[in-house]
Amino acid sequence: MKNCILLCLIIVNVFSFGSYAQQSKIDSGDKKYENYAYIDAIKTYEKVANKGYKSEDMFKKLGNAYYFNSDFEGAAKWYGELFAMNNAVEPEYYYRYAQSLKSTGQIDKANRLLGEFNAKNKTDNRAKLYEADVNYLDQIKANSGRYNIENAGINSKYSDYGTFVHDNKIYFASARDTGNFSKRKHKWTGEYFTNLYIADVDSSKVKKFKTSLNSKFHESSPVVTKDGNTIYFTRNNFADGKKGKDEEKATLIKIYKATLKDGKWTNIVPLPFTSDNYSTAHPALSPDEKTLYFASDMPGTLGQSDIYKVSVNGTDSYGPPENLGKSINTEGKETFPYVTNEKEIYFASDGHPGLGGLDVFVGNLEDNGTVSGIQNLGADVNSPKDDFAYVIDPATRVGYFSSNKDGGQGSDDIYKFLETRRLKCIxxxxxxxxxxxxxxxxxxxxxxxxxxxxxxxxxxxxxxxxxxxxxxxxxxxxxxxxxxxxxxxxxxxxxxxxxxxxxxxxxxDRGICRVTVGDDLGVCFGIKMIYFDLDKSNIRSEAAIDLEKILAVLNDHPTMKLDIRSHTDSRATFKYNEALSDRRAKSTIQWLIKNGVDKSRLTGKGYGETQLVNKCADGVECTEAEHQENRRSEFIITAL
Structure with a gap:
């Protein structure tokens, strides 16, 4: 018995030690996760998971760590483990799991999850977009087959992305320079930091952009002004040899600006609307260079990142950031904007219905600041992986985009294209x-x-x-x-x-009818009834179209006067019909007055059911067509 007790104690102590060791690893993984060291967090979590440990929280973080690094196969695996334990999770995980499944080719299962996401979160803009276009794959198919695409010829085995063409040269970001003595990797992605590179268009000879613009941290997404004297670009929050950090000690990203002086880029400063406490990235100038578009997660953002714009008022003056709103932004990621002189905005999104990951979309920039007619560019540019950073010359229809789709040389690659058929419908x-x-x-x-x-x-x-x-x-x-x-x-x-x-x-039809005092002007135009919504007296759009015909005659005959009479059928009470028809007659008069007719030329009242034109009185069975004969409007000429 004593030996049994001793053995049991040993077993308990062994399991306690094992549980403690697992929890210690979980705590270590959580710390890495919270510090955005996703690659290290994945390694730690997977060691524990592969030993059979199961936890909803761990599976969420494992899935997220893969998802935020655009490794959708890994994300799908661990989100699958999460849903196997419990499918009563936050709606956001339905969306992320669906996006991940799309990227692994499981479209039907992904769409079922999107349907459940929509049922659980109908206020989410992504849910509304999916509900409004459940056949989005048909549109993507229709928009495909419009490009000739090739490797841009400037890619390496590392990450290459984010192009801008200026003066027959292509600027882009690359992680190919791993350093001569030490290799510095970003903890989020596990990849080397990117710098800016340059190459001649149609040349494979790539040179590092040897300027002070490049630091030991990330630089990407450059855009140069037409005169070549100003450059905007994205960089980790690093200036004057110091890293800026937010309240959680994380170094985010900002849009920087530099000016060319005596052949050198100088005065490298973050734009005034940037902050240590949120990210701004991926600048794009409007064709007239008076507006700067960018992506950010600043306060007021609808999702993970939204597209914003600021006015460029002078050399160092900018207006306040303006969110482009729900017409383009969702609760997901909208990023990498690009604007053409055809008032089109191209952008990448995982919130609009697509093939998985980030897809490239295009919309029309309206004068009121909204974006309309958003369409997926199709399956030539877009894939189940991340597709982004689309730029195009509207004249030649030649451009570039970036993607981590299968078949590339590195984690991200740059592709060159010729658009052979316009998406824009004319x-x-x-x-x-x-x-x-x-x-x-x-x-x-x-x-x-x-x-x-x-x-x-x-x-x-x-x-x-x-x-x-x-x-x-x-x-x-x-x-x-x-x-x-x-x-x-x-x-x-x-x-x-x-x-x-x-x-x-x-x-x-020839011959406008000739009218005289006592005639019904409405008969001239075939106006039997001015239409109102049921039980209401507001002028409907169909009614306004007919009233414009009456208005035109009154304008052409300034001495003409009208008595406007509104009638109902016999259904409902006598008192109700009389009041309703009177309100409708007065609404008609007010519409004409509002549109310029002097009120002295107009009289009118409602007659309810007192002047029926057929047998359909109370208690008489009639067809709908017979009742319709009694619901009429009259425009009786009282003077010419």
Whole structure:
């Protein structure tokens, strides 16, 4: 018995020692993880995991360490272990696991997880984007096959990425210089620090950018002004021989600026809106060089990193940073912006629906500062891995991008491309204006293009009756054709989503009706009813289009007066119908007054169900069409 007790104590002590040793390693891994030493953290965690130790927290950190280093195969493995233990984890892990699975080719499983992510976190912009475009792979397929791509010829077995072309030279970042005596590696990635390099375009001869711009830490993503006298670039927070650190003692990254003087880069300073406490990176200048775009995780960022812009007001003056907003930024990473003179912004994102990792997207920069029409560039540029740092010459359609996709020479490689087919959809709306009865062409007809009641363009039919208008792909417009002695006609048209032409012939009926006092002007234009939302009296867009026809006649006949009468069917109570129709008549009058008609020319009231035009009174069974006859608006001419 004594020996048994002794043996049991020995066994307990052995297990206690083993548990203590495991916990010690876990604590060591946590410390490395918290200090962003992800490669070292992975080694420590995996030693423990491979001995059978299981922990949700450890699996999360293992998955994250791989994920943040774009090793999606490793991330998928450990996120898989996490979900095997417990799938009731934070929604973010559903998204990261799905992204990792995409990168390993498990698209169906990834999409199922994205569906669960959407169900758990409907407020997340990434969830909304996925829900709005669950068939995103079809768009990616349609956008593929548009590039000739080749190795840029300047890659090494180390990381090479982030290009900028200036004066027939290509600037980029590379980790190829490992040092003569010591090899300095970044603890986050386990790779050597990058410096700036330069090569002639179409040359494989690469030279280190031998200037004071390069330090012993990271430099990357340079952009040079057109005059060649200013350079913006990304660097670890390091200046005057000192590292800047945030509150957690971590050295982040900043955008720096330098000026060329007597052939040397001098006055190397961080931009004034940078900080020790957040990162700013990957600068890009607008074509007029009055705006600087960049990526940051500064306070106010929607996700892991967002795209911002600042105005460049002078040599050393910048406006406040402006987040480009939810039209482009998600709860994920948006980074590496690039802007062209065609008002396009290219960027990398893992928040918009893609093939896995970072994909390259393009959107339109609108005048109000938002980004519209965002599209994935397709599977030529994009892959299941990280694809980013896309730049293009809009004239030649030649450019570069960076990727760690399979088949490269190093962890990141630079690829050169020629875009053989534009992604931007260009559409033309055309047609011929004719007489509806005789088919005769009607030269000189005015054709106007309306987008949400706003005139976007107007043209005149030529001698052959033809008109041509530029339009945007995928949009729905109203097209209005007008000619003297003909009734105005308005037609709705939805434009195709691929480059081409959309035909819309319009036939006009001859002879605007002649009216006199007592006539209903609405009958002239076929206006049976001014449309309102159910039980409301707000003017709808369809109603505004019809009211513009009435407005045009009133403007052409300044002495004309109208009595506006609104009617309902017999359904609902007598009192309710009377009040509703009266509100609608008054809303119609107010719309006309707001658009310039003197109120003295307008009278009106609602008649409810008191002037039915058929049998459909209370208690009488009628069809919907018969009830519709009673729901009408009248514009009775009271003076000319």
């Amino acid at each position: 559409q033309e709306l055309n047609g011929v204006i004719t007489d509806a009865k005789t088919g005769a062409i009607l030269p000189g007809a005015t054709v106007s293009l309306y987008d949400n009641q706003v005139v976007k363009n107007t043209t005149t039919a030529d001698a052959a009756g033809n008109y041509v208008l530029p339009v945007e792909c995928g949009k729905t417009y109203n097209v209005r054709a007008e000619k003297e002695d003909y009734e105005t006609k308005e037609v709705s048209i939805t434009i195709g989503r691929v480059t081409g032409k959309t035909s819309l012939p319009i036939a006009l």
